[in-house]
Amino acid sequence: MSDESRDAGHADLLDAIESGEGYYLACENGHGSLPPQRICPECGSRELTQEALPEEGEVETFTVIHATTPSFAEDTPYVVAVVGLGPVGLTGQVRGVEPDAVETGASVRPTVVETETTGERTIGFRP
Ligand SMILES: [Zn+2]
Numbered sequence: 001m002s003d004e005s006r007d008a009g010h011a012d013l014l015d016a017i018e019s020g021e022g023y024y025l026a027c028e029n030g031h032g033s034l035p036p037q038r039i040c041p042e043c044g045s046r047e048l049t050q051e052a053l054p055e056e057g058e059v060e061t062f063t064v065i066h067a068t069t070p071s072f073a074e075d076t077p078y079v080v081a082v083v084g085l086g087p088v089g090l091t092g093q094v095r096g097v098e099p100d101a102v103e104t105g106a107s108v109r110p111t112v113v114e115t116e117t118t119g120e121r122t123i124g125f126r127p
Contacts, residue, residue, distance in 0.1 A: 009036025014121050018112040022053035024088045032087030057085035059106045059125075064099045074117040083108055083125055092123030 013035050016022050024032045027045035039046055062081035065072070072078075079094040079102045094102050095113050106127065113124030 023050045026051045054085045057083040096126045
């Protein structure tokens with residue numbers, strides 16, 4: 001798969017999350033993965049179906065970012081979290097909470113945010 005089609009798939013996911021219709025891909029063995037995928041990364045199944053992403057998930061792990069690449073420079077400090085949503089883990093910036101207040105196990109909702117530095121859309125979470 002080319003980089004271009006991966007980007008297009010990612011943009012589709014952002015659009016879907018933004019309109020409240022986020023989804024993941026499920027195979028018949030119960031594995032979940034994030035688009036774009038054509039094959040289940042865990043078992044190689046090609047029978048992938050789109051399933052609605054749960055509206056709320058739990059912070060599994062997170063990192064407070066104080067220094068980063070220039071394209072995120074104005075966003076620091078910010079928190080990048082891996083949030084468990086059903087069978088998938090989604091990575092994104094946590095917004096609307098002080099970095100010190102983010103906790104493992106906190107409930108958050110996936111959303112789409114713009115980075116403060118470049119205005120690019122990216123996956124985010126809000127309490
Ligand atoms: Zn699978």
